Amino acid sequence: MTPETVGGLRCPVCHGPLMQMGRSLRCAKGHSFDLAKEGYVNLLPIQKKHAADPGDGKEMVRARRRFLEGEWYGPFRRMLATLCCQYAPQDRPARIVDAGCGEGSYDRAVLDALQQRGELIGFDLSKEAVRLAARLVPQAAFAVGGSFCAPVRDGWADLLLNVFSPMAREEFLRMLRPGGYLIYAVPTPRHLYGLKQILYQTPYENPVQQTDYEGLRFVERRDVSDEITLKGDQIQDLFAMTPYYWNTPAQGTQRLSQCTRLTTEIGFGFLVYQKPQP
Secondary structure (H helix, E strand, C coil): CCHHHHHECCCCCCCCEEEECCEECCCCCCCEEEEECCEEEEECCHHHHCCCCCCHHHHHHHHHHHHHHHCCCCHHHHHHHHHHHHHHHCCCCEEEEEEEECCCCHHHHHHHHHCCCCEEEEECCCHHHHHHHHCCCCEEEEEECCCHHHCCCCCCCCEEEEECCCCHHHHHHHEEEEEEEEEEEECCCCCCCHHHHCCCCCCCCCCCCCCCCCCCEEEEEEEEEEEEEEEEEHHHHHHHHHHHHHHHCCCHHHHCCCEEEEEEEEEEEEEEEEEECC
């Protein structure tokens, strides 16, 4: 963490600003939150913790890290980085919030593209994801937290990233400065269709994402698609990092376990919005 990113965090109890004091973050009212050895902090309000260990589990997060270390989703990382460079302020470092940051691979790509001219805060419900992200991108501030109770100050973000995470419109508007941009990545209709052809008797296309949200001005959409071929453990890592891992019938999981080669379409739609100036 840096003083700039710490300054963008807020106390989950009283919503006051946080300051770093040694190995903890504290607000003016005395609420204190210890930093983990990796440098992240847990700012998830206890009343919002609906499970003993919320968010994606260790195996799911580690599968995602292994998969994203490859080049399979490289076109998506590059497009996200390109959009961040396009919409970031040109006269100062960009303040970036990643809502549902996962294990940090996209954040690393964005900051590298900005040539470190960025101050990034990422949060995720998964402690394991945040731990890996903090190790991968040590200059950023990472916190355990949720999109609907975000641990970020009002109006701090120039750019807000949301890759396949819930649309928390009110919190996103609160965190964005007037004139700031939301970059919202959603699956295209045929994303992972080849995987679903194995998992389900009747595979289905993803629904087309709506583009109208109150309080946000739609700017543009850019789609990126490709076809990938996976082998062996790569197939299982892809499956483990998707929501299909939790809602696939046993027969589908068994068919996939016998699959040694998988070719599938992939596609991200990047929806760009702006919070209007008053």
